[in-house]
Amino acid sequence: MSTTITIFNLVRDGLERVEQKMRETPRLVGGGERVPPHPVLNDALEYLVSTGGKRLRPALTLLVSHIFPAEPERVVSLAAAIELLHTATLVHDDLIDGALLRRGHTTLNATWTPAATVLTGDYFFARAADLAAQTKSMQVIRRFSHTLMVICSGEIKQLFDKRAGLNRQGYYDRIYAKTAALFAAATESAAVLGNAPELAVAALREYGEQLGMAFQIVDDVLDFVGEESNMGKPVGGDLQSGLITLPTLWFLEQHQDHELLAKILDNGHQDDASVQEAVNIIRQSGAIEATLDEARQFIRRSQAALEMLSPGVYRDALWELSDFVVERNR
């Protein structure tokens, strides 16, 4: 825990400026003053920024920028763009999933109509794109739009390809699209802005990607073992909505025709008692330990990618951040 505090202390000032940037209302060009951002959009943004998460993605961007420095204003814009893109995708995800809580706070869709929630997400996408443009790097801007394409395509795959997650490759592709792609964009783009040598850009991209994979695997584990009070959402939610994550996948590899699991996954939403029973069965099967072992392999790969960089406090911080990702409990 003290390690994490140390790491985040390294970028505390930067993160403050990132949050400030996320909140900043852009002065719209060309007639935009006729229809300034509606107050409810600013309120929604303020709410989402103030109830935001750990800021892991912008922290990654800032740490990399300490290794390969660029103009501070562009770095802050990049980090804010990454976090706001993340925020925008969550707004639409929560609507789609009908989630009422995130990080213990009510979601937008819990109180707003679907129409207002869709449009607010769209507005955040536009604002995130505008922040990405403020990096003034074509490579970063295109990486940004490509990352959003990957995220959307991954979610569409999950909707349309029934049981797409029923094997490792399907699962890995899904969590790459869902999480690792944006982590990779956060680290790689910072290296690009800092004019890092090509090999360092590739290494930092690899670091972000492997870290993102581990992060999502741990997130999926926490859906089984987390405390509801820590998670801010019910435990077993993935299983209840029919989503197969790595612990379930591991369990099914050992028990191919498990009756209760088959019933839950075939029929989608199930009663709380059945889901709780399945969660307990999976927890007691060794699936959690096996899954965390896999996450640690991704962490080791992320750390290995750092070895080509010169040693230093910020490289060390990235290294330790990787360890933190597996040990965190929410």
Next chain:
Amino acid sequence: MSTTITIFNLVRDGLERVEQKMRETPRLVGGGERVPPHPVLNDALEYLVSTGGKRLRPALTLLVSHIFPAEPERVVSLAAAIELLHTATLVHDDLIDGALLRRGHTTLNATWTPAATVLTGDYFFARAADLAAQTKSMQVIRRFSHTLMVICSGEIKQLFDKRAGLNRQGYYDRIYAKTAALFAAATESAAVLGNAPELAVAALREYGEQLGMAFQIVDDVLDFVGEESNMGKPVGGDLQSGLITLPTLWFLEQHQDHELLAKILDNGHQDDASVQEAVNIIRQSGAIEATLDEARQFIRRSQAALEMLSPGVYRDALWELSDFVVERNR
């Protein structure tokens, strides 16, 4: 009609390349190959492009680019970005409105779940942003994200501010955000790409904005007088959904306490017979003629903006396109 054919002939080749560009699957950078665009996304795009409208917005971009030429690939990217942004907003709009038909074809949300429709719209936004980035002009890229912000903010205003459209200014601001902002972006951005002098950029922006205002007013008139077979959607739909457009506004200025109108607008959705009766009353009141007169004033302003440009076949085409917008019947 023959005038329109002549105008569109001037940009026919360009429009073909624009549609091709809209359909083109981008080769995603950095890990994108792991999650290529899902086939249903390409199918949806193909469907929407092949059932697309008149391509007025990209035609505007192309015509301006003939006056102020730029690298053809960048011009085509810009025109495709503008049209795809328009397409993406329609995908979410139709979902929000529960519209089942557009231009006589079923909407995505008529056959897909809300979740799939939201994500497909998001994917199109990302792809449109990527096309905008391919113009390689920072000014164009930022105009693009700002325009999307204006569009979203206008729609949010419509949702949250009850009766926001109950006066001229509210109505004009709404149609500016809904339509004129993107028309202005289409003409202004083309001028920017073509390195037009600042005054010409401003004039072409003004042309696009005024034309867009006229276009939306005529669209709102067509909701009263159009044939359902031409419109591809039911007549009187705006009124039925409680949306106050200029013909209704004009009518209410003359008949402040009209009982039937008040009933329809207060209660939102009403029975078809009442709406049809209200449509007939408004049609017979002179509101349509008065509204079209206003549209013609915007057209005259759009044409006046062209006067500072050197005479020529493409300037004439823009001029005539303005007239076409008011005379069109769908």
